Amino acid sequence: MYPADYRYTKDHEWISLQGSVGAIGITDYAQHELGDVVFVEMPKVGAQLKAGESFGTVESVKAVSEIFSPVSGEVTEVNSLLLDSPETINKDPHGTAWLVKIRVSDPKQVSGLMDAVSYEAYIAGQAKEHFA
């Protein structure tokens, strides 16, 4: 379910690094919690993102959710598919529904994030807390 080569944040973003460029999206857990996505607001190419800072929003029917950048870097590409088809986030959150690609300033920031196993344990812990 959660790609082994991605890294994950506590805010349910993922990053997939290819060389120095990372694709960023939100996880399956996040899309499920949000419900049907209807609108995505994203930064422009060239925007400077900072780790832990909000860089856009994903909106579902009922909720508005900020997205936080897992790492620092410059936006090199924005996924225009999501402007016309925001529901792709629900259908393929780890693949075609990447939000932005960024040139990562410090790749070590990526390895500091949770791996798939840790993330799965983290979200299982969330569910337990819900029902505690």
Added chain:
Amino acid sequence: MLDFVGLTEVEKLSQGCLHLVSVSLLHVEILSVTTPATAELRKTALNATHRNLDAKMVNFGGWDMPLEYSGILAEHEAVRTRAGLFDVSHMGEIEIRGPGSLDLVQWVTCNDASKLAIGQAQYSGLMTDRGTFVDDLLVHKMSDTHYLLCVNAGNQDADFAHVLAHNRFNAEVENAGPRYSQIAIQGPRAKEILQRLTSTALEPIRYYHFLYGKVDSVHCLIARTGYTGEDGFEIYFDPGFSVKLWNDLLDAGSHFGLLPCGLGARNTLRLEASMCLYGHEIDDTTTPWEAGLGWICKPDKGAFLGSDILVQQKKTGIERKLVGVEMLDRRIGRDGYPVVIGGREAGRVTSGGPAPFLKKNIGMAYVPPNSSAFGTNIEVSIRGQLAPAHIVAMPFYKRPR
């Protein structure tokens, strides 16, 4: 009738819930998903049934209710094109009986209940002495000495206290919510589906009329009413039969593509149909004239709570008017967002969001009457950014006849 859908209450986020944006301007839209059932929340008889269907549950006015099952968009589409099934057992019922019952109903509500035939219902307002709303509701005439009021879930105890407080007519007033479960089946195929479970002919039941019959061998009040803008029925019955009726309706409807639907779709459907929601379009600061509800407000019937204020306001004019709003780009103006006209804050969005069937973003808002003409260009402030919109006629959606 209309219950308090809309997640405008601030709820504590538990750690690890998705971080939802804190709207510095006005209010926080927070989704509390998959809430575990707690002792503090009230539950309908179908609570376990919803959880078994994997519904996302939410705290709605103190009730543990399903927000969605298969998704708000799918559920909304089902109701518009086929049929949807809603557990509305959280709604309240107040029974008024005795020779003074009509007088009491007439005194506390703004519509004219003396016009009702037995077996007929009307949409109305429960009024304060200031001409504003305690609640909105449906008044059903059961007999000359018996009226059934269906009120909003979150207001039922306050409504009951209000009716009691004004009962100088010696009517018997009962807070009957716990004695009823209620299921709504709504959509173009709703009648066909419900007909499979009853020998009572449904077609002859006119809109906003009701009768008693057996559904699935269960004694029910069968009303041709609803909160979706589609044809459909709401059935009221003893809570002990809830699970049986729900499951048998789902079975009867499976061939037709009947879907269980939650409060999320209930809200998007009523918004498209331009129906009011207490706490949003109407509350204890708004009058029927302001809310476009003059059609249910009848001061000519005789004095009622607040009617003197309403007669006066009709003469002097209203200072704000409820209008329909359509967003002009893809951005979504939501509940509570400010409306800006000519560079100045001029009002508020009362309810706003995507219209899944119409495929646009819509809302209702209060604006000054002199800025309320159709086509007026306005802006909605969305978390600090102004997004273009314009004023449009309501209802946004009207079902094909």
